[in-house]
Amino acid sequence: MMTNAELQQKPIGIFDSGVGGLTVVAEVFKLLPEENIVYFGDVGRYPYGGRSKETIQNFARQDVRFLLEHQVKFIIVACNSASSVALEEIQKENDIDILGVIEPGARAAVNNTGNNRIGIIGTKATIGSDSYAKAIQRRRQETKVFSLACPLFVPLAEEGYIEKEATHLIASDYLKTLINLDIDTLVLGCTHYPLLKDVIARVMGERIRLIDSAEETARELAALLSLKNLLRPSGGDISHKFYVSDVPDKFSQIAERFLGRQIDNITRVDITRY
Amino acid sequence: MMTNAELQQKPIGIFDSGVGGLTVVAEVFKLLPEENIVYFGDVGRYPYGGRSKETIQNFARQDVRFLLEHQVKFIIVACNSASSVALEEIQKENDIDILGVIEPGARAAVNNTGNNRIGIIGTKATIGSDSYAKAIQRRRQETKVFSLACPLFVPLAEEGYIEKEATHLIASDYLKTLINLDIDTLVLGCTHYPLLKDVIARVMGERIRLIDSAEETARELAALLSLKNLLRPSGGDISHKFYVSDVPDKFSQIAERFLGRQIDNITRVDITRY
Numbered sequence: 001m002m003t004n005a006e007l008q009q010k011p012i013g014i015f016d017s018g019v020g021g022l023t024v025v026a027e028v029f030k031l032l033p034e035e036n037i038v039y040f041g042d043v044g045r046y047p048y049g050g051r052s053k054e055t056i057q058n059f060a061r062q063d064v065r066f067l068l069e070h071q072v073k074f075i076i077v078a079c080n081s082a083s084s085v086a087l088e089e090i091q092k093e094n095d096i097d098i099l100g101v102i103e104p105g106a107r108a109a110v111n112n113t114g115n116n117r118i119g120i121i122g123t124k125a126t127i128g129s130d131s132y133a134k135a136i137q138r139r140r141q142e143t144k145v146f147s148l149a150c151p152l153f154v155p156l157a158e159e160g161y162i163e164k165e166a167t168h169l170i171a172s173d174y175l176k177t178l179i180n181l182d183i184d185t186l187v188l189g190c191t192h193y194p195l196l197k198d199v200i201a202r203v204m205g206e207r208i209r210l211i212d213s214a215e216e217t218a219r220e221l222a223a224l225l226s227l228k229n230l231l232r233p234s235g236g237d238i239s240h241k242f243y244v245s246d247v248p249d250k251f252s253q254i255a256e257r258f259l260g261r262q263i264d265n266i267t268r269v270d271i272t273r274y
Numbered sequence: 275m276m277t278n279a280e281l282q283q284k285p286i287g288i289f290d291s292g293v294g295g296l297t298v299v300a301e302v303f304k305l306l307p308e309e310n311i312v313y314f315g316d317v318g319r320y321p322y323g324g325r326s327k328e329t330i331q332n333f334a335r336q337d338v339r340f341l342l343e344h345q346v347k348f349i350i351v352a353c354n355s356a357s358s359v360a361l362e363e364i365q366k367e368n369d370i371d372i373l374g375v376i377e378p379g380a381r382a383a384v385n386n387t388g389n390n391r392i393g394i395i396g397t398k399a400t401i402g403s404d405s406y407a408k409a410i411q412r413r414r415q416e417t418k419v420f421s422l423a424c425p426l427f428v429p430l431a432e433e434g435y436i437e438k439e440a441t442h443l444i445a446s447d448y449l450k451t452l453i454n455l456d457i458d459t460l461v462l463g464c465t466h467y468p469l470l471k472d473v474i475a476r477v478m479g480e481r482i483r484l485i486d487s488a489e490e491t492a493r494e495l496a497a498l499l500s501l502k503n504l505l506r507p508s509g510g511d512i513s514h515k516f517y518v519s520d521v522p523d524k525f526s527q528i529a530e531r532f533l534g535r536q537i538d539n540i541t542r543v544d545i546t547r548y
Binding site: 044050051124154155156159161167169170246247250 | 429435440
């Protein structure tokens with residue numbers, strides 16, 4: 001049995017279907033700079049959205065088993081698809097605390113809205129799953145939720161196509177349907193979207209508050225670790241580890257864009273063994 | 275043993291890692307309207323580019339075995355990554371004629387160029403593999419080849435984001451480096467790019483001839499079938515079959531965009547069994 005002091009030293013495990021979850025890592029770096037992180041990006045089986053529920057659940061189980069092998073003290077599912085359809089199952093099957101990205105975003109949106117009109121943007125898979133709308137309406141039934149898929153935002157973010165006129169045009173094109181719906185809160189329901197936060201804010205105007213799921217998830221993680229007395233005391237060496245299920249080259253390039261810093265500690269693993 | 279008349283009735287097998295190969299199907303429809311087609315789109319394992327050579331070769335072997343089960347008379351590898359790294363192996367391992375998309379595009383480019391300066395655009399994987407440049411220089415060593423990856427073209431084509439100012443801006447941005455290089459020929463080295471042919475032509479100007487690999491591959495197929503006396507005589511029912519390795523929904527939507535017609539005959543198969 002591990003003592004609490006030993007457990008505090010253990011890393012936080014974060015997994016995603018690809019690189020998107022790195023925006024959650026970036027927020028954890030900011031908020032909890034004393035924590036060690038083990039990240040698994042399942043780039044070899046990306047994207048999870050569009051696959052069957054059973055497939056996503058099996059992938060998520062393997063991802064959890066991989067992280068548990070690294071003796072993590074907490075797991076974040078930084079993937080909207082897996083958070084939508086697999087979170088409950090892996091929570092039931094494991095003793096460790098597991099947090100998804102949807103509940104923190106939904107909670108923050110409900111806390112923020114004054115007029116009970118909330119917009120959600122995400123990938124086709126996330127929007128099609130209706131998971132943010134359900135999470136919001138579980139909290140406050142009378143809320144009107146308007147959901148919109150913005151499929152080009154992921155490739156634009158991955159290509160670093162951020163401060164460009166083309167990206168502004170595409171954002172205006174997508175978001176114009178939301179602008180006239182009198183929402184006061186917009187949830188960035190995809191871990192890639194924080195990279196486009198500035199352009200989305202410019203298009204939506206300053207009266208609409210953007211909720212960043214990655215940021216809210218990191219906040220909730222900090223609160224939960226504190227509550228359970230699992231925060232790592234400062235001091236000692238910090239080392240983060242990144243694992244991917246396919247060639248690491250592309251991952252390392254994009255990772256820099258998402259994290260704002262270079263990472264050199266990327267290892268390829270065969271996730272199908274787990 | 276099948277008679278030649280029986281063999282002529284058999285379908286043409288075409289496989290790709292996803293939907294892109296449908297541009298080849300569209301060209302075969304145009305050029306050889308009497309032929310039946312069996313298409314396999316490996317959407318469940320898309321994209322092949324970025325995976326290891328061994329993995330792509332194994333995937334291609336499975337794709338070929340699947341098509342052979344449908345008694346095809348000819349196979350087209352409508353996938354640039356598989357054509358680059360697996361074509362030779364599957365040609366050696368099988369008696370049936372197998373044609374890739376790279377050689378026909380390279381041949382047409384060499385036949386067209388007057389000043390021996392050819393541009394190639396494609397995905398990062400195709401450009402990184404250097405396969406078009408090698409195929410061109412095998413034919414004419416003194417040719418100067420300028421290669422450029424245009425990673426946003428695939429999602430723009432899949433989203434049908436074609437006649438848009440944003441797409442024109444992105445194309446201008448990518449292609450400006452090629453415009454000043456005095457090329458007279460540009461190869462569309464990705465099966466998705468024919469959807470963006472108009473905008474690419476507008477950006478490049480009319481002095482530069484675009485070579486469409488999908489079109490060239492269909493032409494070469496027609497020539498080879500004719501040469502081998504394998505063209506299907508006109509008359510009788512024609513039926514095309516489409517198979518995918520994951521949920522067919524998204525495929526059917528995008529397929530319409532690529533083919534210019536609806537398809538209703540889409541079946542999901544477990545390709546890992548082959």
